[in-house]
Amino acid sequence: MYKRFDTIIIGAGIIGTSIARELSRYNGSILLLEKGRDVAVGATRANSGIVHGGYAAKWGTRKGELAAIGNRMYQQLSEELGFPYTRIGSYVLAFNDDEEMILNQLYENGLKNGVISLDICTKKEILVKEPLLNPLTTAGLYCGETGIVSPYEAAIAFAENSVQNGVVLKLNHEVLRIEKASESYRVFAGNQIFTGSVVINAAGLYTDRISEMVGLTDFRIRPRKGEYLLLKRGAAKGLNSVIFQTPTQKGKGILVSPTTWGNLLIGPNAEDTTDRADSENNYSALKSILEQAKLSMPSLTLSSLIRFFTGVRPASDKDDFIIEESALSGFIQAAGIESPGLTSAPAIAERVRNIMLAKGYVERKKNSFQKSRNPITKPGPLKPFLAVKDLVELPPGNPDRLVCRCEQVTEAIITDALNRGILIDSLDAVKRRTRAGMGACQGKFCGPRVKELIRWKNSLKDDEIEEPSAKNQELLKELRKL
Ligand SMILES: Cc1cc2nc3c(=O)[nH]c(=O)nc-3n(C[C@H](O)[C@H](O)[C@H](O)COP(=O)(O)OP(=O)(O)OC[C@H]3O[C@@H](n4cnc5c(N)ncnc54)[C@H](O)[C@@H]3O)c2cc1C
Known part of the structure; x- marks a missing residue:
């Protein structure tokens, strides 16, 4: 027995989920297949979280066009779907004449891409707005359109709203084989076979492997890893915008940025890798990231470091986004979506929708589409611990009980996250939705409490709930001395 859908989307990162949400405006059944146990577990989970202004990607490329759009x-999306996003602006810093020339090139390129609020600033202007920056800077490119977003919260919001609008999401469903039939595709995933008239390949780092399943070999993914340092909430105090250095051949260089929750993010480096699941971190690479970041902000230290992590960019040998119907009718590529893919995701979704409309794969909008989603309740600003201490001791079942001390997340918030139509069976899924486990102790205190709630509310057994793999505490301690 085959389960039939009009459209099957493979991969529930920011690209797959934003396409699913866009297509859910139209009549037709949609299946979203994801191999992970949650959405946004690939590149969407570990990146800089910058909604780029759109000045950096070369004019005339899809990246340049779609980032600005x-x-x-x-x-509007953050208002409709309730995910954290703020336009805080950015500077690209120059430290010599050659770098100032690059600023001018970025400025011209940005104008061609349609970016509006660009300005070349003097050192004095920069330091008035950002007194923590290096006084040796000579000039900077300001972009008022740059924003910060919580990337996985955005993808979770797209996914939840898609499900609300009738999309069937199947987690733990790795696509292993695809067969082309005369008018449709048979997709083998999670011990089931699904058929779809249209297949959309949004499998990130694995888009080339998915393509090979139907005999398409016209591009290869060239994974490039990037490592980060994350400092605790509050550490971004005094920094008001995203700070880049002038880009090199390898990318945008090391940035220093507040996150939407007030942490400070430093990174990423860029290193080609053959391992698409590379999550390794090492002392010398992370130390070098800090040293490079100090060029922007000399006072940086890692005393409030809470974690380090790695993301892998799904770059392709085409050096641009691949968004097209392939040589096979009904097989659509959304592949090679490296940076600025997060920024471009909503525009990529519209581009895919336009292909679908032009080909008649979707036609009429449905009246029942709900554009808004109730956001998951969020913890408020942190209070002094003594003011909330008693809430930690409340008994289980009390909605006011503080489950997570560091981020002050209540049982009510966790219950809300568990009741939203996507099965949650990992501590990480709760962490990314509620912030429980995001604080200084990284889940040591709240982990068992969160696990208990998942088990209780979702009727799961202990061994059905995934716990996070332990981070290298020795490395963390060593780095904190820097
Ligand atoms: C270090 C780094 C920094 C970045 N910084 C930024 C930034 O600041 N701003 C910006 O705009 N962009 C940034 N990006 C780029 C951005 O993160 C990506 O463009 C975007 O996340 C790609 O989304 P995706 O959905 O294509 O891929 P992914 O998020 O990887 O999603 C693909 C999904 O497909 C699933 N999948 C794979 N194979 C299968 C299969 N066989 N069956 C079922 N499911 C499958 C995976 O599990 C995954 O969940 C950065 C990327 C990295 C790595």
Whole structure:
């Protein structure tokens, strides 16, 4: 027995989920297949979280065009779907004449891409707005359109709203084989066979492997890893915008940025890898990231470091986004979506929708589409611990009980996250939705409490709930001395 859908989307990262949400405006059944146990577990989970202004990607490329369009869509989307996003602006710093020339090139390129609020600033202007920056800077490119977003919260919001609008999401469903039939595709995933008239390949780092399943070999993914340092909430105090250095051949260089929750993010480096699941971190690479970041902000230290992590960019040998119907009718690529893919995601979704409309794969909008989603309740600003201490001791079942001390997350918030139509069976899924486990102790205190709630509310057994793999505490201690 085959389960039939009009459209099957493979991969529930920011690209797959934003496409699913966009297509859920139209009549037709949609299946979203994801191999992970949650959405947004690939590149969407570990990146800089910057909604780029759109000045950096070369004019005339899809990246250049779609980043600027995607950027303009974020404000409305964050209001409709309730995910954290703020336009805080950015500077690209120059430290010599050659770098100033690059600023000018970025400025010209940005104008061609349609970016509006660009300005070349003097050192004095920069330091008035950002007194923590290196006084040796000579000039900077300001972009008022740059924003910060919580990337996985955005993808979770797209996914939840898609499900609300009838999309069937199947987690733990790795696509292992695809067969082309005369008018449709048979997709083998999770011991089931699904058929779809249209297949959309949004499998990130694995888009080339999915393509090979139907005999398409016209591009290869060239994974490139990037490592980060994350400092605790509050550490971004005094920094008001995203700080980049002038880009090199390898990418945008090391940035220093506040996150939407007030942490400070430092990174990423860029290193080609053959391992698409590479999550390794090492002392010398992370130390070098800090040293490079100090060029922007000399006072940086890692005393409030809470974690380090790695993301892998799904770059392709085409050096641009691949968004097209392939040589096979009904097989659509959304592949090679490296940076600025997060920024461009809503525009990529519209581009895919336009292909679908032009080909008649979707036609009429449905009246029942709900554009808004109730956001998951969020913890408020942190209070002094003594003011909330008693709430930690409340008994289980009390909605006011503080489950997570560091981020002050209540049982009510966790219950809300567990009751939203996507089965949650990992501590990480709760962490990314509620912030329980995001604080200084990284889940040591709240982990068992969160696990208990998942088990209780979702009727799961202990061994059905995934716990996070332990981070290298020795490395963390060593880094904190820097
Ligand atoms: C270090 C780094 C920094 C970045 N910084 C930024 C930034 O600041 N701003 C910006 O705009 N962009 C940034 N990006 C780029 C951005 O993160 C990506 O463009 C975007 O996340 C790609 O989304 P995706 O959905 O294509 O891929 P993914 O998020 O990887 O999603 C693909 C999904 O497909 C699933 N999948 C794979 N194979 C299968 C299968 N066989 N069956 C079922 N499911 C499958 C995976 O599990 C995954 O969940 C950065 C990327 C990295 C790595």
